[in-house]
Each structure stands twice: as C-alpha cells, then as structure tokens.
Amino acid sequence: MSDSENNLRRRVRAGERDAFAELYERHARTVYNHGLRLTSDWSTAEEVMSDTFLAAWQARERLEPEGDSLVPWLLGIATHKAGNARRGARRRLAFLARQPPPPDVTDFAPEVAGRIDDARRLRAVHAALSRLRRQEREVLALCVWSGLDYGQTAEALGVAVGTVRSRLSRARTKLARLTDEEQANTEPLLRRGEVVGEAALAALPVREDTV
Amino acid sequence: MTNHHARRPQARRTGAAEIATLLPAPAEWDVPGERHLHHKERLMRQIDRDHSRTSARTDSGGRASRRLLRPAVMAPVAALAVGAAILTSVTITGGGPSTAGPSRHPAAGESAGTGSALLVQVSRAALENDEVAVRDDQFTYRRATVREADLTSGKAVVGPLRTVESWASQKQGPQRRLGVVRTDGETLPVNAELGDDGTPPGLGRPTYRWLATLPADPDELLAYLEAKTPKTAEVKGQGHDQAAFEQIGSIINQVVPPRTAAALYQAAARIPGVEEAPRAHDAIGRRGVGIAREDAASGTRTEWVFDKDGLTLLGTRSYLVKNTAYGKKGTLLSSTAELQHAVVDTPGQAPVSRRDS
Numbered sequence: 199m200s201d202s203e204n205n206l207r208r209r210v211r212a213g214e215r216d217a218f219a220e221l222y223e224r225h226a227r228t229v230y231n232h233g234l235r236l237t238s239d240w241s242t243a244e245e246v247m248s249d250t251f252l253a254a255w256q257a258r259e260r261l262e263p264e265g266d267s268l269v270p271w272l273l274g275i276a277t278h279k280a281g282n283a284r285r286g287a288r289r290r291l292a293f294l295a296r297q298p299p300p301p302d303v304t305d306f307a308p309e310v311a312g313r314i315d316d317a318r319r320l321r322a323v324h325a326a327l328s329r330l331r332r333q334e335r336e337v338l339a340l341c342v343w344s345g346l347d348y349g350q351t352a353e354a355l356g357v358a359v360g361t362v363r364s365r366l367s368r369a370r371t372k373l374a375r376l377t378d379e380e381q382a383n384t385e386p387l388l389r390r391g392e393v394v395g396e397a398a399l400a401a402l403p404v405r406e407d408t409v
Numbered sequence: 410m411t412n413h414h415a416r417r418p419q420a421r422r423t424g425a426a427e428i429a430t431l432l433p434a435p436a437e438w439d440v441p442g443e444r445h446l447h448h449k450e451r452l453m454r455q456i457d458r459d460h461s462r463t464s465a466r467t468d469s470g471g472r473a474s475r476r477l478l479r480p481a482v483m484a485p486v487a488a489l490a491v492g493a494a495i496l497t498s499v500t501i502t503g504g505g506p507s508t509a510g511p512s513r514h515p516a517a518g519e520s521a522g523t524g525s526a527l528l529v530q531v532s533r534a535a536l537e538n539d540e541v542a543v544r545d546d547q548f549t550y551r552r553a554t555v556r557e558a559d560l561t562s563g564k565a566v567v568g569p570l571r572t573v574e575s576w577a578s579q580k581q582g583p584q585r586r587l588g589v590v591r592t593d594g595e596t597l598p599v600n601a602e603l604g605d606d607g608t609p610p611g612l613g614r615p616t617y618r619w620l621a622t623l624p625a626d627p628d629e630l631l632a633y634l635e636a637k638t639p640k641t642a643e644v645k646g647q648g649h650d651q652a653a654f655e656q657i658g659s660i661i662n663q664v665v666p667p668r669t670a671a672a673l674y675q676a677a678a679r680i681p682g683v684e685e686a687p688r689a690h691d692a693i694g695r696r697g698v699g700i701a702r703e704d705a706a707s708g709t710r711t712e713w714v715f716d717k718d719g720l721t722l723l724g725t726r727s728y729l730v731k732n733t734a735y736g737k738k739g740t741l742l743s744s745t746a747e748l749q750h751a752v753v754d755t756p757g758q759a760p761v762s763r764r765d766s
Contacts, residue, residue, distance in 0.1 A: 213456075213460075215453070215456050215457070215460070218452060218453070218456055219449070219453065222448075222449050222452055223449075226440055226445060226448070226449070227437070227439060227440060230438065230440045231437050231438055234438060240438075241598065244440065244444055244448070245585075245600050247440065247448060248448040248451060248452070248600075251448070251452045252451070252452060252455055255452065255455060255456055255459075338428060341428075342428045366428070369428060370428050373428060
C-alpha cells in the first residue's frame with residue numbers, strides 16, 4: 199500500500215489523468231467523512247469532497263515529491279475547504295444539520311435504525327466540536343477520527359508537530375471539562391441542541407420532535 | 410459503531426486516545442453511489458479541460474481543441490455546475506406584448522455580414538420588451554429542452570433529449586450556492602465551481618442586475634466581451650470572434666434586461682462571419698429565422714433560431730461541419746429549445762403563470 203501510494207504520488211504530481219481517477223476512488227470516502235465530521239452536513243461534505251479533489255488537481259505540482267500516504271495532503275485541503283464552507287454555511291446550518299442523510303443511505307433498510315443512531319451521534323459530536331475553537335476541532339478531526347498521526351496532522355495543516363500536540367491538549371482539556379459539567383448537572387448547562395455523551399444522546403429523540 | 414465514550418476523565422491518558430474516549434467516534438458514511446460518480450466526472454472533466462487547454466497552447470498549430478470543449482461544458486453532468494449559465498430571458502421568450510412590428514423579415518445584404526440586418530431587427534424587438542423587476546432575493550427561472558454531446562471520452566457521444574429547469578440566485582456578491590437545477594426528476598444545487606469565496610455576478614453568473622450594468626453601446630460591449638473572453642481561446646484570428654459569438658450566445662438565453670439584450674444583438678451583428686441561416690432549427694425542430702457563425706479552426710457551426718414573428722429566441726444548435734477527432738461532419742454538439750422563463754421567489758418553485766410581472 200505504502201509503496202503504491204508513493205508511486206501514485208509521483209503520478210499525481212505528473213498530472214496523470216488515471217492517477218487522479220485512482221486517487222479519487224481510493225480516498226473520496228475518507229475526504230467525505232472528514233468533511234462530514236467538520237461540517238455535519240451531508241451536502242456540504244459532498245461539496246468539500248468535490249472541491250478538494252479539484253483543488254488537488256490544481257495544486258498537484260506543489261505536492262511534496264517525497265512522502266507516503268496522500269491522505270494528509272488531501273485532508274489538509276479538505277480542512278481548508280470545510281473551514282470556508284463552514285463560514286458560508288453557518289447561517290444555513292442553523293447550528294445543527296437537520297436534513298436527513300442522503301437517500302442511498304436511508305434506503306438501506308436493515309441498517310436504517312443503526313444509521314439513524316449514527317446520524318444522531320454525528321450531530322452530538324458536532325455539537326461537542328462546536329465548543330472548541332476551529333483549530334482545535336481540525337486537529338481533533340484529523341488526529342482522532344481520520345487516524346492521522348501527529349506528523350501527518352502537522353503535514354495536513356502545515357503547522358509544527360508541537361502545535362498539533364498543544365492544540366490537541368487544549369481540545370482534550372475542554373472536552374474533559376464539558377463531560378464533567380454534563381455529569382455534574384442533571385439538567386445540562388449546554389445550550390439548546392448541544393449535547394454531549396450518552397445521557398444527552400438518549401434525550402435526543404424528544405428534542406428532535408420539539409425542534 | 411463502537412460504543413466508546415467513557416465518562417471518566419480521571420483516567421487521564423494522553424492525546425488522541427483519550428479524546429476518543431471523551432467523544433463518540435462518528436460513524437463512517439459512504440458517498441451515495443451516484444453522487445460519487447457525479448463528482449468523479451466533474452474532476453475528470455476539469456482535468457480533460459485543462460489538458461486540452463495545455464495541448465492547444467503547446468501545439469503551435471492550435472488545433473482548437475478548446476473550442477470544441479465549449480459544448481462539453483454544457484454536457485449533462487457539467488450542466489449542473491454551470492447551471493446558472495443556462496438561464497434564459499423573459500425579454501426574449503416572453504414574447505413581448507404584441508410587438509408585431511413592420512417587416513420583421515431580414516433585409517439581407519449589409520456590409521458586416523449577411524446576419525447583421527437580421528440581428529439589428531432582433532435587437533429592436535428585444536428593446537420593445539418590458540423591464541422586469543428582479544429582486545436580489547429572487548431567482549430567475551428557465552425551462553428548456555436540451556440535447557448535448559459528452560466529449561469526455563474524446564468522442565462526441567450525443568445524449569438524450571431532456572428537459573432542464575434551473576433557478577439562478579440573484580444575490581449580490583460572491584455566492585457558493587448559485588441556484589438549483591432540476592433534470593430527470595432530480596433536483597440538485599448549483600455550487601460555485603472553484604475558489605473559496607464563491608462566484609460573484611459576472612459572465613459566469615450573469616444576474617439581471619449585473620447584466621444591466623453592461624455597456625449599452627454595442628462597440629463598447631463587444632470590446633468588453635472580447636477582453637473578458639479567455640485569450641487561450643484564440644486560434645488563428647477567427648477563434649476569438651467565435652468565442653465572442655458564443656459568449657453572447659451563452660447570455661441571450663438568460664433573463665436579460667431589454668437594453669442589454671438589444672446591445673448584445675447589436676454587438677453580435679458586428680462580429681465578422683456572422684451570417685443568416687435560413688434552415689436553422691432548435692432542439693425540438695422548431696424553425697424560424699436563423700443566425701449562424703462557423704468556426705473554421707474547430708470545424709464547428711453554432712446557430713441561433715428566432716421566432717419568425719416576434720423575433721424571440723427559440724433555441725440554439727451547434728454541430729461539426731467537418732470531420733474532426735470528436736466525430737464526423739454533422740455530429741451534434743449541443744442543442745437547446747427555450748420553453749419558459751420567469752422570475753420566482755423560491756428555488757425549485759415553478760412559476761405560477763407564464764409571466765406575471
């Protein structure tokens with residue numbers, strides 16, 4: 199895999215059409231999910247994904263010649279795109295995405311119940327993330343959920359590894375505090391629609407009916 | 410989905426691992442199959458477009474591959490991306506209020522090409538239409554039947570006849586959401602193509618308000634359009650004229666202020682090589698009076714068809730007039746038939762009546 203990624207990197211830099219087709223097939227899903235975690239909006243995530251690959255095509259010559267996985271590069275672009283999309287979409291999102299997941303997913307009958315839970319959880323995660331600063335959120339999404347290591351996260355964001363560490367540490371502290379707060383209050387202090395953790399997740403169906 | 414949001418921050422671990430215990434890991438989602446393909450095609454099309462542009466530049470003969478790619482921009486999938494660019498005009502198809510002027514038939518034979526006399530008449534007819542009040546929070550609506558060739562594979566593959574409805578945002582300033590396109594029962598957003606801050610009103614997103622700011626003087630207007638038309642499109646002198654002609658063609662099927670529409674037709678009349686095309690017809694076979702321009706470099710011909718009486722735009726057609734790498738002489742590249750144009754409040758909403766302004 200890493201060998202072929204390296205080869206793919208070379209071909210991507212050279213602007214080979216097939217290399218981009220392969221790049222897309224290999225990593226579109228990863229980029230989409232990253233966008234989804236950062237924006238919590240299916241259609242915005244789709245835009246982020248699409249724009250990311252177009253931007254990658256345009257920036258191909260600036261790709262580092264040496265390196266392993268292309269994922270950090272793509273997620274770096276995607277993070278940037280998601281940041282922009284977020285700015286533009288903030289009003290539209292009205293804090294939590296309310297639109298249903300795309301039909302392809304919901305139509306998958308045996309999984310529907312599970313998927314609804316997943317969708318709810320995604321919103322909960324997004325709610326928690328929204329308490330963090332953008333930079334902390336990005337590090338968290340890359341490092342924790344997309345599985346990049348510190349070095350790769352630093353590469354994606356174009357910052358030093360130390361910066362990744364400190365942002366992650368701040369994120370951790372805040373999240374721990376939020377979780378503590380939530381435990382300390384039977385009626386959470388969280389703003390309307392913002393929920394963290396299991397108790398709040400359980401309360402969500404009711405909440406959704408009233409929103 | 411695993412269930413690992415531990416609630417005990419006391420058990421401090423470091424970095425990512427601990428955060429994973431604080432927050433539920435979101436599930437992985439698949440990109441819906443059809444959307445996955447859609448975006449892949451968008452990527453591939455952009456790559457092809459850029460490749461052909463580069464080769465047109467390096468190829469000193471300038472084989473005008475870019476010219477041929479213009480219809481590709483309108484090919485099915487990409488049509489969604491440029492949906493805003495296929496909006497049409499109340500002023501044009503609205504069929505002006507009983508404007509049965511005298512002698513609408515072309516009196517051919519003026520200096521600038523046989524088409525200029527007809528275009529002058531079309532221009533006058535356009536001017537007789539009423540201004541439309543379009544608010545910034547509204548959408549211009551267009552319904553058209555189109556048939557287009559997909560050039561992605563390197564060969565023109567002519568697609569089916571389909572009806573496309575589109576709604577273009579009239580908001581000022583750069584927008585990421587440019588509108589909505591509905592075709593084959595599917596409604597999709599039209600998003601800004603590239604760039605982070607969205608698409609501002611302009612040639613790529615000609616809002617009614619923006620169109621009204623274009624020069625009313627045809628010479629100035631033509632100069633402006635030529636300046637804005639990419640220089641890479643220029644192939645052996647003629648290419649640039651054709652590019653300007655097509656640029657105008659891409660605007661006149663929008664909702665255009667009468668004065669601007671009139672100036673556009675006058676500007677087109679000044680482009681060398683524009684001629685009358687008596688046999689022109691649109692995507693659904695409607696005939697009328699035609700205007701055409703042939704581009705020798707790319708071997709393509711583009712025709713505009715106007716209603717014989719009202720001189721409103723019926724549609725357009727573009728096809729190969731010689732054998733090229735994309736296909737044989739006669740191969741259709743794109744055709745349209747304008748059906749309805751209006752201004753509505755909400756994207757996705759069909760106009761109440763044909764026209765109520």
